[in-house]
Amino acid sequence: MNRRESTVDNESASRVRHVACIGAGVIGGGWVAHFLARGYRVTAWDPAPDAAEKLRRLVDAAWPALTELGLADGASRDNLTVADTLEEAVAEAEFVQESAPEDLALKQDLLAKIDAATPADVVISSSTSGYPMTDMQTRCANPGRLVVGHPFNPPYLIPLVEVVGGESSEQWAVDFAAEFFEVAGKHVIKMDREVPGFIANRLQEAIWREALHMVDNGEATVEQIDASITEGPGLRWPLLGPCLTFHLAGGEGGMAHMLDHFGPSLKSPWTRLEAPELTPELRDRMVDGCEEAADGRSIPELVADRDKAVIAVMRAVNEVRGAR
């Protein structure tokens, strides 16, 4: 990535009022719903003949949830325009989010067209769940303003957006996208380098691959796999990620105790994923990261927080299950 000094005026990201969404399927449509709820004007375009109708259905379905969560001032479904052409959709956009199907050639072509039609200096972000921007920006005349802004389904609810540039992206565009998404109410992880699958999908994919192996070998059923998460570790993960979860598995000694005592279990034939060697450097990086994340809270304080969250999460989920 071009590391030249960022020239982005951070406030400019908060001046964006008009977003173009190119591609309006489950993810693109989810973005449309999110931006409308945050009070933006949205122009959308999708080549499918029934796209406009499907998009309005998706937004209508999401709107009650978004209303309950609280709409931004001026938020309205009337702020959506479905454009007839890509060029029309991006002509006045101040930020562009592309959510086309996962097909590299298609994305290369589409991003080049978006680049050609979008006003200069407007950042173009791709929802790709796996392609590196380096591979997608190859045919753009102005590749510097292209970045990945990878959301999670549904983009109108799940806060996470992973932001990362490709080799030809410029730092100001990465910074602008990160800033814009934060202002638009998302939780941004700004990555320093491209990694296939980014971060969350790699972790999610590790579970998914192991689950497929277990079903393939007749070791577990789909039902058992899902229950093993929803009734087990899944109840902890909304508050504590995998690292802090294991910080608490170490008792009062935290991550240090956990790694020093259970480190050898990494050699066990659990999962088909080979573990890295637990070098002193890796150990320290994990321990220091957990200390930082704990932010001064003691293990008993973290445990109390976790217990409160698990109870609240169980209650919330049981309510949804009970209302069926």
Next chain:
Amino acid sequence: MNRRESTVDNESASRVRHVACIGAGVIGGGWVAHFLARGYRVTAWDPAPDAAEKLRRLVDAAWPALTELGLADGASRDNLTVADTLEEAVAEAEFVQESAPEDLALKQDLLAKIDAATPADVVISSSTSGYPMTDMQTRCANPGRLVVGHPFNPPYLIPLVEVVGGESSEQWAVDFAAEFFEVAGKHVIKMDREVPGFIANRLQEAIWREALHMVDNGEATVEQIDASITEGPGLRWPLLGPCLTFHLAGGEGGMAHMLDHFGPSLKSPWTRLEAPELTPELRDRMVDGCEEAADGRSIPELVADRDKAVIAVMRAVNEVRGAR
């Protein structure tokens, strides 16, 4: 495992009133708190000199949460006796839960001692998070009644218990343990065969190993890894396990569409875990499993449930974060 016809009277599992907990650290103590809250009489034993004091502290710390969740009739911390010897602890027990440190030789020896001291026909369950019962029951005179009953931390809140026997375990003991844990308020996954790490830990471990690789390679920090889960997929997992989550990633075509379209991405270099080949049999097993789990609910109905749950979970977690 000995598959002889189960002779367990299922009602007998609901007649258990007295549980012995051997080992009273984080997991054993968590079991003590759980059983007390469900109204059982509990005798505990742990060789550590300060075990009794630590155990009472752990139970006291958990009690407010358990009270808030609702105690069973007659539940009281006064129903706990800390025994001076293992023999005294199990003498009158109707169910025994062992939660010693993860050390195979230690567990083999301890389980043999528990077996020798516990009344005949009482089931003995181990909290081991990884050892197969086949390897642990080797020194027991009556190995048939030994099973794994693997909980998740904290055992007084997380419902999941994985129940599985070893080669010398008898089916009645597995059935009895499963029935007993259900009656005692847990969500039981009864496994047909021993797999290293059981189910949930294999899935959790897959994430963990990938996370360690990413930190090791400088691809992500502890903070980014945790946020990628707590702000992302972690918000969906309390309601929908990994399989149903991907059922919804396929849009209106569900798991079938998802596998048929994104199957090839299993070949991508995401994670260091190699994916199994997506054979037609595996595909069908995943699709059928999801259909079954959906239990007649359409994709839009599942989506509506998911959205309600994600909102409720986010609110619950934000409340805990806000109260810090």
